[in-house]
Amino acid sequence: MTRDSVWDRVAEGLTAHGVDTVFGLPGDDMTILEALERSGIRVVLVRDQRHATYQAIGYGRISGRPSVCFVGKGPALTHAATGLLEARSQRHPLVLISSGVPLDRLGTGAFQELDPIEALGALTVGTIRVDEDTVAGGLADAFRLSRGRGRGPVILEVPEGLPSSSAARVGPSQRRRTSPDVPLPDVVRDARRPLVVVGGGCSDTGFGDDIVALVDRLGAAVTVTASGRGVIDETHPAFLGVSGLYAPDGAAAILRSVDVIVALGSRLEETATFGWNTGLAPGCRIVQVLDDESEFTPAWATERIVADVADVVRAWRTALPTVSADPSWSAAVAAAHVALRGGG
Secondary structure (H helix, E strand, O other), X not given: OOOOOHHHHHHHHHHHOOOOEEEEOOOOOOHHHHHHHHHOOEEEEOOOHHHHHHHHHHHHHXXXXXXXXXXXXXXXXXXOHHHHHHHHHHOOOEEEEEEEOOHHXXXXXXXXXXXXXXXXXXXXXXXXXXXXXXXXXXXHHHHHHHHOOOOOEEEEEEEOOOOOOOOOOOOOOOOOOOOOOOOOXXXXXXXXXXXXXXXXXXXXXXXXXXXXXXXXHHOOEEEEOHHHOOOOOOOOOOEEEEOHHHOOHHHHHHHHHOOEEEEEOOOOOHHHHOOHHHHOOOOOEEEEEEOOHHHOOOOOOOEEXXXXXXXXXXXXXXXXXXXXXXXXXXXXXXXXXXXXXXXX
């Protein structure tokens, strides 16, 4: 085979975007494996397309590297649908690269033909089909969409039979677009018994330290949603476990005393808010910060902020006064943390 195939250019582009490991199960075209091997990217082969998505998500969350997996076309892609749903629910940036039928056979009922937009569009934040001239832009768009507003999985389809060419090269991904300055709401500034809820939209690497700094500045308790696990250090003295359905019994008393909840990167879905209808103090205010207006849950937020969550956290931690929360609240939270960890 040529050493400048379309898959070589895909592999080169993945390297430019910081990818060092991919997970997958190739279809009939094994060219992708040779191209990835030449590029130096580590390939973890799996026996099930779902495993490719799950492992890519887990690797991305732990390593901070991009989450990338690859599968074949048609039924191989639909077999990965559960993993796409997982990434969509976690709002985790995942790029799934699939093969597809040749471009000149689209719409002909070709063997294993599947329109990814029609079949799986609801499970993704974008689907992209490239040709020999758009590999560069397609890859850049896939990474941009997966990390942008409404962060989640993107399908990048590379049709079979694309000619080789050295004309298109892939450059590094675009820098993250920052949000306009978001003023610190008075309700957050004046909170005396605050709680920060960390959702899956905060899972970008390096973001956890900023959240912890905000928690410290607020003097807040902090919990995570199921998809927010791993974002912050759970040994932090203000950490009180998972929010909602999976909350430890000992956290209920703290929840009843909260006056302001700051929900970062969480849609406040049912599992994250289980028990809130009876467990929150009357008049508790909920400030929800998301980067996608369509993700808000009408039932909970008393104030909605649409902006990049990282930008909001960094701006607010600077704007907050040195002392915010009631010192007795911080002490109660720390005691609850110790008790939940079996220390008293």
